[in-house]
Amino acid sequence: MNILKINNIKKNILKASHYGKEGHVASSLSIVDILFVLYDNVMNLSVDNINSDNRDYFILSKGHASLAHAAILEANKFITENELMSYCSHESILGGHLDKRKVPGVEASAGSLGHGIAISIGVALASKIKKIQNRIFVIVGDGECNEGTFWESMLLGANHNLDNLYCIIDYNRSNDRALKLDPLGEKLTAFGWNVEVIDGHSHAEIIRSTNNNLPGKPKAIIANTVKGCGIKEMENNPAWHHRTPSKEELKEMIKELS
């Protein structure tokens, strides 16, 4: 059942990108499983409680994967199908990076890398200050881990014992060509985070890793993922980093997902 839902979300990502002639499709497909599980099984977050102080928070720090977030928001009734399919058109509420002031369910406007993770530190600290028992989930890209503010945030999260914060690193290794991060787990452990390495496409592992943490420590989940997951032509193919499918390609890709 879930596979049908997941494939439908992926189809919507491809269609919206095709219609809008914009989008980082491969980066989006990399995190569909994680987003689906967070919204479906893990977070206390829905259209019904989005204004509640006690809700869980989700922040997409790797903002260029906006298509995945938009498609998940559509699947969870935050936005309509028409809004999703208007992606990046002039009057759309959806741009290539989502704007919190336009899109319901978006907590922080991301785009420049290394911002969302530090914002999530502030949201997690605010929950501690207000003594709210909620959780904050943030997805960062591996390329984003190049930014100094990512490492500053690692210092801050551990220093303030933010055990309500779950930082999921979309480790699709697209950044290895520039700046290798390994051994990433050892580095984050040394920074004082509770680290777990998972298969970022395994729903069971995503659920397990996001439902346990050590008291007093923020959690880093290194999710091994495949960029472009689900579309053979796109998987780990850098040509697809910022490319949208043509009419013919869309047809073939939809067939692949059916």
Next chain:
Amino acid sequence: MRGQFVKTVSKLIQNDERVVLLLGDIGVYGFRDMLTNYPQRTYNIGILEQSTISLSAGLAISNLIPIVQTIAPFIVERALEQIKVDLCYQGLGVNLVSIGASYDYAALGCTHHCPGDISTLNEIPAIEIIVPGHPDEFDELFNQNYDNNKPTYFRLSESNNNNSHAVTFGKNIILQEKGEVVIIAVGPVLQAVLDASCDLNVTIIYCTTIKPFDFNSIKKFLNKKILIVEPYYSGPILTNIHRELGSINGNFSMIGVPNNFINKYGNKDDIDKMIGLDSESIKIRVLEKINEK
């Protein structure tokens, strides 16, 4: 003004449980009582200004009211993108309070100077910019403004005017009205302007809110000779007037910090004299303006 900042925030943190203070490991001893009494809302967050600004955005998303304080260049120039994207673009109510002004740390050299703070921030949409000229004015303006849910920059300075004025956020004050020359004096530079023009036939307008600029207060003077005196790189006020008018045909002159690195040391007064922001130098410029045909 730093002492007043401590007093003002001490009071607010007692009375408003939404207030959270973030210090950049600068002047921390002055905040020791707050750190002891309100440890859940007073943080010496560390020397990581970019993440501190983003973190403050996260606090504001959760409906708290952050106040971030450190030295001007580190808050404005180092964390500029965070101010632009995380605070202004997202429209979040964070208060940025800088110390050091243009060259209060004259002896420490150019890394600690920040005469570009106002012109830099003035280019970011949605930010409010306040330059108080007296500790009492800071207290007044901060209390008027701190919870208005908008990103606001307060520029504190070590020097101040002899007397405070009854300031209101977003409003200029016409201190005297006479003659054909109109001086717009910003914040702490007012004292030098008053000393320079006490026996001169000039209009003096006192400005503490740079953005949004109180254009209405100067409308009726636009056909006169206007001299803008700013204690930072010249230009933000003229830019804001220009944006309001769409074009500028009037007679405007500016006195401010020249757009050069200040590579001498000493103290603020030494630099004021060197660059012409002392009362004697200002008087010469005012007289030139009066005598200008």
